[in-house]
Amino acid sequence: MFTLPQPKEVETIDGCPAVPLTDVLADFEDVMRAIYDPFHFDTLSPEAGLSAVITFISGILRVSTKYNMHVLRSKCISIIAHKFPSTLAGCDRVLSAQSVYEPSDIVRVIPLARETNVPEVLPWAYYLCTHIPTTKLINDSVLSWRDKALCLAGKEKLWEAQKTITHTVLFEFTRSPTCTIGCTSRLPTMGWRDTETLRASPHPLEEYTGMAALKFCAKCQAQMETQHRTGREKVWEMLPEIFQLGTWLDIRRDQSC
Structure with missing residues (x-):
């Protein structure tokens, strides 16, 4: 390789x-x-907001991906993945921390993840985008029209999941077979305004903390809590498919390529 002839005219720096x-x-x-x-990475504060994180890692992630700098790429992915979890436990962590996601920052993550092949962050990024008001989402100049369509279609699917999988107690209650006090007569009432608020910004992965306030019997409450917990697990597994990303296994396989 070192004996290959070099061009006669080539720009040089210090020879x-x-x-x-x-x-x-x-x-x-x-x-x-x-x-x-x-x-260098220590200069990024652990308390840094999403905007600062994206600005800090974007350039490094793009170049390290292009030139196969695996250590730098992995470091950048671990930083952004802390904000965009790929497990339900990680989702619970960011929800309990009440992490703040500005719409202008969320939409920057999606094209960056596509450009640098980091699909693990996309399901949560799309999920967050479904909470952006429709008009604002449509007028966004960062997302592609395909991404906007995925968000809008995903919002409807998340709303259906919230009604039928995770938060069914708010819409249709099934009494425990061992209930003896007629808990069906204690169903919460959902006004149309409450329903419309939920529909406009569905959040099926949010933990419902109002079970005790419904004052059902212990048997019915235990059944509802189990249904809610397993429902959240199911929706989390469905999340990539909701946004046409395949399965979590597909995503991890693609990202490792």
């Missing part, structure tokens, strides 16, 4: 051939900092 790169200069500068400064 060394210069190789032109098509990468964004700022992205490459970020990579150089990450390579030569062993504490």
Whole structure:
């Protein structure tokens, strides 16, 4: 390889051939900092918001993906995955922490994940996008029309899942076979305004904490809690398919390629 003839006219820097790169200069500068400064990632505060996280890792992730810099790529993925979980336990963590996701930041993640082949973050990113008001989502200049369509169609599927899988107690209650006090007469009443609020921003993965307040018997409450828990697990497994991403197994296999 070293005996191959070199071009007669080639740009050099300090006598060394210069190789032109098509990468964004700022992205490459970020990579150089990450390579030569062993504490570069420590400069990102653990409390940093999503906007700061995306800005910090985007350039490094793009370049490290392009040039197969596996260590840097893995580090960037671990940082963004902390905000966009790929497990139900991770989902519960961000929900309990009441993490703040601004719409303008969420929509930046989707094209970045597609460009750099990080599909693990997409299901939660799409899920969050379904909470963006429809008009604002349609007028967004970052998302593609395909992504907008996936979000809008996904919103309807999430609403159906909330009604029939995770939060059925709010819409249709089935009494426990061992109930002896007629709990069906204590069903909560949902006004049309409450229903419309839920439909406009479905959240089937949210833990329902109002079971005790419904004052059902212990048998019925236990049945409802089990149904709610297993329902959330089921919807989480369905999440990639809701947004036409295959299964979680497909996603992990694709990302490892």
